[in-house]
Amino acid sequence: MSALHEVSRPAPEILGWGRTLVEPALREAVGSLPDTVRLISGYHLGWWDAEGRPTGSGGKALRPTLALLAARAVGGRAEDAVPAAVAVELIHDFSLLHDDVMDGDETRRHRPAAWRVFGTNPAILTGDVLLALAMETLAAAGGPTRVLTTGVLDLLHGQNLDMSFETRDDVLLSECVAMAVGKTGALMRCACALGADAGGGTPDQVAAFALFGEHLGLAFQHMDDLLGIWGDPAETGKPVYSDLLNRKKSLPVVAALTSGTRAARALHDLYRTPGAFDPAEAAALVEAAGGRSWSLDRLTQLRNQALATLRSVSPDPMILSELTTLADLVIDRAR
Template identity: 60%
Template structure:
């Protein structure tokens, strides 16, 4: 089933616009409740001060569609959608501190604009705000906080991998499942919970989100090396500069090829890699097969994700499938 076969379905881009328009008023109202020192910091991150715009609202869209998929109006899941977006942005603010990235969404990152200490506080504030939005919805709050812990564990593994010479592909995949899959799975589960879905529906939608999240991470890791800064809003070769053991890098290092060994030597080299060395590292990842290996699993993961959507409402099911396609075929 595709979106084109069902009357009235939106394209994936239309779905994202719809979700952003529904969720943003609640996000702005929530941010207005932050302590005065944190409000301008959050407004900068969300792009409300320079007109640059906030994120794509991918996670809120999953929440709202999941509520509709179990037969409820999207509006019932608006608090959960805003909470998921706040958690996502808490993780981005802290992630930029840890990676030292100076730009995101074509603007200075929070730590670069306001300082590291303020960025840490702002991330904490966004997380606290997310939990307060769901304070009167204990099942949804429990699901969200469980996903936060999984996200933190995945991020911790990501950092630990930077200090290790060898990382297995299965380890890297498990890291990605926690770092990215957990929150996307949670987004879908929260929508189903908010919409009064059955335990089986909640479980199926969570599984759908996790599979899509893992496929998303494969795509994101490719962008972290080969994405165009003008499109992604992040520095060129950002993952290589930070010597991240992302999925294509791990595949290249494990290839037992001359290119893989040369890449390992570059990763061991002390000091900051120069621009020519970063370009060479990207070439080595590709020649060692890391780029092709990372592209391959997306179709399999999407096919597995689709099997979780049986017996759900047809229109939101088609829109969930279209959104999953966009998420895993994106260029930014």
Template identity: 55%
Template structure:
């Protein structure tokens, strides 16, 4: 695989990152107890529920942010691999628990872990990945490992708080946009910020460089969540790997939904009536809800917010010395805010 400074497409950048991170990720997961190893490998797309090898893994966006952040401050991406592995483990811990809480039956075009192995097993596997993430950092022996563990732990606390708010919002009749954005900042932006901060730290960056890259990651993460919420309504099931209208089925107070409910429009009132019901929404009602959000401007607002946040994130890179990784991070930011899955 070519070095990152010679990569000319985001797909190649992601492939380069996976080539560096995947062996270390697999080695870490190998240390889990057999029961957890089997479930984690299934979730990560390495084999099916019968142990037959497959290739259905994720994109490894967060480790890529980590490695590129290390390169951007003049460090070696290879030295940042343990940080990239730790971030990916935490991300997958959150996915395992998220699928249980949302009751989602599919992820990455396959049955979710809890639907195959049971709820208890999925929760325990998530716990195992979380503790493994901290162990990987501790075992790295890198000078930045100690502070890195605190950085990652703080991000997990924010992630848990954001997820807790997300669940709470489902029981509330009203949620304002500021609350929803704070929830998204914890649920998604905190870990992306930590991914970039860890990469900069493991790359030997200064405190100021670490701070700029953390904010870059946080703003990119919030933009990512805006797009994720749009895909949760209008994403194509064939590309997202999740059921159509999945967020609406769960009556989630996602960003475009909250925008519409707070819009003061007739569409907002109609959507509020649909969300106030207790029966499962029919396919027709789901389509109606999506149309209401679109007509109220929620879809256009979400994409505009994502674009604005991405611009703010990229402005942070202007505070750092020019480097080949700048172009890679810029291209990745564009991909994450204009993706289809």
């Protein structure tokens, strides 16, 4: 493959390359699990149906692909980062299994969520197993497990904050940003740092890739929150206005609530109303209070900040081009 072709690869091709490298190792890891847990894991990952019949491939594999590219960017081989990429993907799916239960989301990837098919307790326990399997996978490859455990602790802290916000009327925007950095930024930070480490990067390079991942992860959460309100259910696989129906204090919502506008006061009243409310009215108030435009502006800023951290360690221009393509995917996606 020529350098010119590699530079110009579109996002689907880059992610397809990442899946091709990572999925066999991921399937091998999941295949080592006991039968019941393996069935739920593969269903959640999108590999088979509730009876174990093959249905196709899994998710986008964004985080594993970032780990592989980080290894190449510092002069290593993508193959050296496969265990790290598998570990990060397992952590991601552990968090999603628990997330769906906590949020009461009934669909995932356009079909019933694992907890709806197999039960709440089996889904939670399967998530726990994937967490342990991630640690075992990275440790077996001699990877820095402390980086992963720190990322998991930050992720869980972010999740706890997210849940606590649902019962609070006084969430500050700075608190909401800190929550998102933990909830989503931490795992993307892990993916990039572990990949750079596996590729033999210097401490400065590993730190730069960690910061790149954190900025990109926060941008990803902004986009997730926008899609959680205005996304097309046919694309997202989730009900329309799902975050509003759950009274989520997401980034655009908190930006709106703290804007000091008339729309903010109306949104406060709506969120405090017992029982059901019209989510379309809430979405209109978030937009009128500036929450949507603020998140869109931050998306672009975070994308630029993320890429600026990489330029400071001068990665391969060819790889920087592909990392830029994935950064652009984060801020311009439908699901």
